[in-house]
Amino acid sequence: MTTPPRYVTIHGHFYQPPRENPYTGAVPLQPSASPHHDWNARVTAECYRPNARARRLDATGALLREVSNYERISFDFGPTLLSWLEVEAPDVYLDILAADRAGVASRGHGPAMAQAYNHMILPLACDRDRRTQVRWGKRDFEHRFGRAPEGMWLPETAVCTATLEALVDEGIRFTVLAPRQASHARDSPRHAWRDVGGGRIDPSRAYLVRLPSGRAIAVFFYDGPVSQGVAFEGLLHQGERLASRLSALFHGRDEAALVHIATDGETYGHHHAKGEMALAHALELLAAEGIAPVSYAEFLARHPPTSEARIVERSSWSCEHGVERWRSDCGCSMGTPGFRQAWRAPLRRAFDGLRDALARSFEQAAGPRLRDPWAARDAWIDVVLSPDRAADFFDVHAVPTLTHEGRRRAALLLEAQRHAMLMYTSCAWFFDDLAGLEPTQGLVYAGRAVELARAATGVDLWPVLAAGLRAAESNLPGKGNGEDLLVRAMAEAHAAASR
Numbered sequence: 001m002t003t004p005p006r007y008v009t010i011h012g013h014f015y016q017p018p019r020e021n022p023y024t025g026a027v028p029l030q031p032s033a034s035p036h037h038d039w040n041a042r043v044t045a046e047c048y049r050p051n052a053r054a055r056r057l058d059a060t061g062a063l064l065r066e067v068s069n070y071e072r073i074s075f076d077f078g079p080t081l082l083s084w085l086e087v088e089a090p091d092v093y094l095d096i097l098a099a100d101r102a103g104v105a106s107r108g109h110g111p112a113m114a115q116a117y118n119h120m121i122l123p124l125a126c127d128r129d130r131r132t133q134v135r136w137g138k139r140d141f142e143h144r145f146g147r148a149p150e151g152m153w154l155p156e157t158a159v160c161t162a163t164l165e166a167l168v169d170e171g172i173r174f175t176v177l178a179p180r181q182a183s184h185a186r187d188s189p190r191h192a193w194r195d196v197g198g199g200r201i202d203p204s205r206a207y208l209v210r211l212p213s214g215r216a217i218a219v220f221f222y223d224g225p226v227s228q229g230v231a232f233e234g235l236l237h238q239g240e241r242l243a244s245r246l247s248a249l250f251h252g253r254d255e256a257a258l259v260h261i262a263t264d265g266e267t268y269g270h271h272h273a274k275g276e277m278a279l280a281h282a283l284e285l286l287a288a289e290g291i292a293p294v295s296y297a298e299f300l301a302r303h304p305p306t307s308e309a310r311i312v313e314r315s316s317w318s319c320e321h322g323v324e325r326w327r328s329d330c331g332c333s334m335g336t337p338g339f340r341q342a343w344r345a346p347l348r349r350a351f352d353g354l355r356d357a358l359a360r361s362f363e364q365a366a367g368p369r370l371r372d373p374w375a376a377r378d379a380w381i382d383v384v385l386s387p388d389r390a391a392d393f394f395d396v397h398a399v400p401t402l403t404h405e406g407r408r409r410a411a412l413l414l415e416a417q418r419h420a421m422l423m424y425t426s427c428a429w430f431f432d433d434l435a436g437l438e439p440t441q442g443l444v445y446a447g448r449a450v451e452l453a454r455a456a457t458g459v460d461l462w463p464v465l466a467a468g469l470r471a472a473e474s475n476l477p478g479k480g481n482g483e484d485l486l487v488r489a490m491a492e493a494h495a496a497a498s499r
Contacts, residue, residue, distance in 0.1 A: 003290070004253065004256050004257065005256040005292070005302075006250050006253075006256075006257060006259075006289075006290065006292065007256070007291070007292055007294045007299055008246055008258070008259045008260065008283075008291050008292070008293055008294070009074050009220075009258060009260035009261075009293070009294055009295065009296055009299065010074065010260070010261055010279065010293070011073065011074040011075065011076075011176060011222065011260065011261065011262040011263075011296070012051075012073055012074070012076075012262075012263065012264070012265030012267070012268060013075075013076055013115075013153055013262065013263070013264050013265055014048065014075060014076065014078065014081065014264075014265030014266065015076075015077070015078035015081055015115070015119060015155075015264070016039065016040050016043060016078065016080070016084070017080070017118075017119060017426075017427040017438055017441065018080040018118060018422055018425060018441070018445075019038060019039065019040060019437075020084075021493050021497065022444060022445060022448040023448075023493055023494065023496070023497035024496060024497050027040055027084070028496055032437070039437075040081070040084050040088065041088070042270075043266055043270045044085070044089050044092060046269050046270040046273075047265065047266050047268060047270040047275075047276070048085065048089065048092050048096075049089065049091070049092050050268075050269045050276040051068075051069040051070060051265075051268055051269060051276045051279075052068055052070060052091075052092055052095035052096070052099075053066040053067075053095075054066065054067050054069050054276045054277055054279065054280035055277055055280075056277075056280055056281065056284070057277075067280050068095065068099050068102075069268065069276055069283070070095065070096055070099030070111065071099040071102050071103060071111065072111075072283050072293045073111060073279070073283075073293065074111050074113065074260075074295045074296050075096075075111055075112060075113070075265060076112065076113040076115045076152075076153040077096060077115070077265075078115050078119060079115060079117050079118070079136070079137060079141075080117075080118050080119075082096075082140070082144055086144075096112075097144060097146075099111060100112040100145050100147075101146075103295060103298075104147065107294075107295070107298050108298070108301070109298040109301060110145065110147065110295065110297070111295040112149070113149060113150070113152060113153050113176075113296070114137050114138055114140070114141035114149035114151070114152040114153070115137050115141075115152065115153045115155070116133040116134055116136075116137045116152065116153070116154060116155055117132075117133045117134075117136035117137045117140065117381075117421070118133070118421060118422050118424070118425050119155040119156075119426045119427070120133050120155060120421060120424040120425065120426065121155060121156060121158045121316075121323055121326045121424070121426050122134075122154060122155065122158055122159075122160070122163040122166070123159065123160035123162070123163055123313075123314045123323050124323055124326060124327060124348070125424070126355070127162065128359070128374060129421060129424070130162065130163060130166050131166055131169070131378070132377060132378050132421065133421065134152065134166045134169070134170050134172070135170060135378050135381070136378075136381040136384075137152060138152070138170050138171075138172070139381045139382065139385070140381065143385050143386075148171065149172065150172070150173050150174065150296075150297040150300075151172065151173060151174045151176070151296055152167055152175055153176060154175055154177075155426050156316040156317060156318050156319075156323075156326075156426055157175075157176065157177050157178055157181065157315075157316055157317040157318075158314070158315070158316040158323050158326075158426075159175070159181060159311055159313075159314075159316070160311075160314050161211060161212065161311070161313065164209060164211055164217050164311070165211055165212070165213055165215075167217060168211065168213070168215045168216075172217070173218055173297075173300065174206065174217060174218035174219065174220065174297070174300055175217065175218075175219055175220075176219070176221075176222060176262055176296065177219055177220070177221050177222075177311065177315075177317070178221065178222065178224060178315075178316075178317035179199035179200075179201050179203060179221045179222065179223070179224040180197070180198060180199040180224070180312070180315070181221065181312050181316075181317070182196050182197070182201040182207075182219075182221050182309045182310070182311065182312065183195070183196065183197050183309075183310045183311065183312045184196060184197075184309065185201050185202070185207060185307060185308065185309045185310070186308050187306070187307050188306050188307065188308070189308065193310070197312070199224050201221050201309065203221050203222055203223045203224075203258075203259075204249075204253070204258050204259065205258065205303070205305065205307055206218045206219070206220055206258075206296075206299065206300055206303065206304075206305040206307075207220075207305055207307050207308055208305045208306075208307070208308045208309070209308070209309055209310065209311060210308065218300055218304075218305050219309060219311070220258075220260060220296055221309070222260050222261055222262040223259060223260060223261050226245055226246065226249070226259075226261045227261040229245060230242065230263050230267060231263045231264070231267055231271070236267070236268070236272045236275040236278045236279070237278070238278060238281075239277070239278040239279070239280070239282040239284075239285060240281070240285065241278075242278060242279070242282040243281070243282040243283075243285035243289075246259050246261075246282070246286060246291070247286060247289055247291060250291070256302075258294075258299050258303075259291075260296075262317075318332070320332065325344075325429060325430065326344070326348070326426055326429040326430070327344060327348045327429070328341075328344055329341040329342045329345070333431075333432050334431055334432045335432075336432040336475075338475070339432045339433060339475040340475065341429075342473070343433075343434040343439075343472040343473055343475075343482070344429050346468065346469070346471035346472040346482070347428065347429065347434065347439065347442075347469070347472045347482060348429070349468055349471075350465060350467075350468025350469045350471075350472065350482060351423055351424060351442075351446060351468075353464055353465070354423075354446055354450070354461060354464055354468070355420055357461050357464050358416060358417065358420050358449060358461065361453055361457055361459055361461070362413055362416070362417060362453075364457075365413055365456060365457045366410060366413050366414075368399070369398060369399060369402050369406050369407075369409070369410045369413075370397050370398060370399065371397055371398070372397070373413075375397070376410075377414060379393065379396070379397060380393070380414045380417070380418065383411075383414075384418065390407075390411065394410070398410065409456045410456075412452050412453075412455050412456035413452070413456045413457070416449045416450075416452035416453040416456065417449075419445045419446070419449035419452065420445075420449040422442075422445040423442045423443075423446040424442070425438075425442060425445075427441075427442075428441070428442030433475045433476060434472055434473070434474045434475075434479070434482060434485060435474040435476050435479040435485055439485075440485060440489045443469075443482065443485055443486045443489050443490075444486075444489050444490060444493050446465055446486070447462075447465070447486055447489070447490045447493075448493075465486070466486065468482075469481060469482025469485075470482065470483050
């Protein structure tokens with residue numbers, strides 16, 4: 001009897017929030033990342049570089065060889081992280097790109113997936129921001145990897161129907177979700193729908209999710225228990241443990257099956273020391289059993305989905321309450337004793353109010369200068385990636401009579417819009433207190449958006465932002481409210497730029 005094909009996909013979501021001071025373009029010193037300068041540098045040393053050169057040792061501990069885990073797993077890297085790696089760790093950056101090229105050359109599909117641009121929670125975004133985040137993520141991927149992305153990772157796997165429609169609009173063929181994000185499934189259109197809520201969906205195949213537009217997108221629902229085991233239950237203590245757990249999932253299957261897991265990529269080396277070595281060992285053990293590592297795109301090409309699924313609207317992989325972690329005190333937190341997250345809702349309201357005010361200002365000021373202001377914003381990513389393309393950008397998007405000064409002001413308006421999106425980076429809400437590094441970074445981006453818009457139009461939206469932030473209170477004595485934190489953070493950012 002012929003053994004059916006067995007495939008394994010291990011997906012790593014590699015991401016760090018944008019941490020640059022918007023005035024200097026550099027990440028400031030972060031003492032909590034000691035002995036490294038900042039958290040990007042620390043995680044690079046502990047995870048990103050080791051996974052490009054994972055060590056395989058013999059029984060005596062002597063080095064046998066170094067292997068690239070990136071070539072044998074599925075992965076996505078946040079665009080803002082890649083921009084930092086390109087400058088600060090170019091060897092790692094080039095290793096990541098090379099791993100994808102190797103996959104395309106050997107198997108026809110690269111292991112890399114795109115990611116929505118700056119990790120904004122897309123179900124909570126307005127339609128315009130959702131579209132731009134997907135378009136910028138796709139364009140950033142094309143710029144770096146030299147090909148169109150087949151799949152896109154959704155920040156926090158946060159999903160809704162409008163988000164899936166936005167992916168399909170840009171030619172994205174698939175995404176990856178947590179098992180609890182499926183509500184119903186059926187084996188084909190001829191079969192009845194069955195309730196698979198609570199994570200009961202079979203993860204061994206791809207599913208079609210049909211959309212109101214009449215189109216469809218493929219979705220992979222990863223294996224929840226094993227992913228949890230890798231992240232939190234010690235499966236990375238030994239490569240044998242991980243390989244055994246994954247191999248066991250094929251027992252009793254009489255058809256082609258995919259075993260796949262998804263975790264933060266930082267699990268392999270940063271969260272778990274030497275996790276990259278355990279991963280490399282596990283992949284070799286599985287290959288020796290005839291279990292082939294594949295990318296999601298490769299599996300999809302070999303086994304197009306016939307099963308169908310429906311998603312749980314406004315759900316995610318890291319909040320039991322849907323997407324409430326990014327807008328309310330839902331109870332999901334890091335567990336700091338005595339801390340509540342009542343600050344989350346007013347922070348989002350303040351940012352939403354600023355976003356809408358900036359949008360009105362943008363339309364009024366950019367309308368006479370740009371042929372289509374919002375189309376121009378979508379295309380501005382080309383200038384972000386290559387500043388020397390600014391003249392070409394304005395040749396296409398500016399009205400013919402626009403002066404040099406008009407172009408300068410239009411650029412300020414577009415940069416204000418970029419910073420208005422950066423302020424929504426999901427980490428601003430994820431952790432326990434408003435005074436943390438991540439919310440503070442979001443506040444600085446919001447403040448910079450106000451400054452840029454004021455320089456372009458003369459209109460000061462600081463009162464709009466400050467008034468909303470007064471309702472957001474830190475848990476920490478003496479830290480004050482969101483406006484207090486904004487004033488201090490902006491002063492520190494300005495001071496750093498003047499040194």
